[in-house]
Amino acid sequence: MRSRVMPKPSWNLDYMMWIFTRLSGLSIILLVVIGISAGLLMGARSQMDLGTLMRWTFFPNPNHVLDSEIPDIYLWSNGFWQIMQILVVFFAATHGFNGLRVVLEDYSLSGLWQVFLRFLILLLWIFSALVGIYVILGS
Amino acid sequence: MALSRKVGLLAGAKYKGGGPMLAWVLHRISGLGIIIFVTLHVTASFLTQQLGSDLGIFINIIYESVYFQLFIVFCAIFHGVNGFRIIVLDIWPRLIRYQKESTWLEWFVILPLYGLTVFIMIRRFLEG
Numbered sequence: 001m002r003s004r005v006m007p008k009p010s011w012n013l014d015y016m017m018w019i020f021t022r023l024s025g026l027s028i029i030l031l032v033v034i035g036i037s038a039g040l041l042m043g044a045r046s047q048m049d050l051g052t053l054m055r056w057t058f059f060p061n062p063n064h065v066l067d068s069e070i071p072d073i074y075l076w077s078n079g080f081w082q083i084m085q086i087l088v089v090f091f092a093a094t095h096g097f098n099g100l101r102v103v104l105e106d107y108s109l110s111g112l113w114q115v116f117l118r119f120l121i122l123l124l125w126i127f128s129a130l131v132g133i134y135v136i137l138g139s
Numbered sequence: 140m141a142l143s144r145k146v147g148l149l150a151g152a153k154y155k156g157g158g159p160m161l162a163w164v165l166h167r168i169s170g171l172g173i174i175i176f177v178t179l180h181v182t183a184s185f186l187t188q189q190l191g192s193d194l195g196i197f198i199n200i201i202y203e204s205v206y207f208q209l210f211i212v213f214c215a216i217f218h219g220v221n222g223f224r225i226i227v228l229d230i231w232p233r234l235i236r237y238q239k240e241s242t243w244l245e246w247f248v249i250l251p252l253y254g255l256t257v258f259i260m261i262r263r264f265l266e267g
Contacts, residue, residue, distance in 0.1 A: 022225075022226050022229060025222045025223070025226060026223075026226060028219075029219060029222075029223060032219070049263070050256075050259050050263075051260070051263070054212075058215065092177070096170070096173065096174050096177065097174075099170045099174075100170075100171070100174060103167055103170070103171065128178075128181060131181060131185060132181065135181075135184065135185070135188075
């Protein structure tokens with residue numbers, strides 16, 4: 001049996017987002033691994049419960065560990081973690097809203113509806129990313 | 140030739156895709172679940188922190204309930220592990236031949252992870 005001839009990929013939105021979905025997925029897994037390892041190294045094992053560590057793992061925001069027994073918030077709240085949070089917000093928001101677009105467009109939407117929904121999702125994406133970064137820089 | 144996409148929900152549900160199809164369905168459901176949770180969480184935090192509104196506290200109560208937490212932990216673990224499986228199969232297309240086995244393998248990772256988390260969460264919930 002002969003295999004299919006691969007068409008040359010063209011750089012359209014769907015192809016770029018297909019690649020981005022894989023890269024951002026891997027990046028989020030990597031960020032989660034960094035978050036949980038650093039959390040354990042900084043003393044999470046004896047100073048917080050599993051739920052708090054999980055909240056920190058998925059989003060390393062100092063507000064997520066405030067009600068634990070860590071002696072000093074300084075380790076958990078600095079520029080490094082702000083950059084990590086911005087990366088999580090950027091990758092997760094883009095990955096998530098693109099996923100929403102893919103699911104919606106599977107239900108045979110076309111023409112004006114598709115344009116309208118894409119525009120709506122674009123607005124939601126920009127809005128949520130900005131709100132997220134605002135909260136990160138303010139906390 | 141393009142595939143016909145005019146398939147209804149019932150006809151789609153009767154398709155016997157087995158493990159990989161279940162993974163596909165759950166990947167969508169868990170992805171949407173995560174979007175719902177994150178949207179609620181961001182909205183609630185924004186309302187409470189910036190406006191001091193009671194609506195934020197109300198939304199907080201919804202997603203802090205143990206049922207919602209059990210659901211969202213499943214979504215996060217499944218979406219992560221299944222997404223990793225998809226990436227691995229995409230990088231090495233030869234492995235597509237074993238995609239049924241790969242869904243079995245992923246449940247061997249997900250079930251212990253999720254089971255242990257559920258155990259700890261419920262024990263903590265019962266303690267109060």
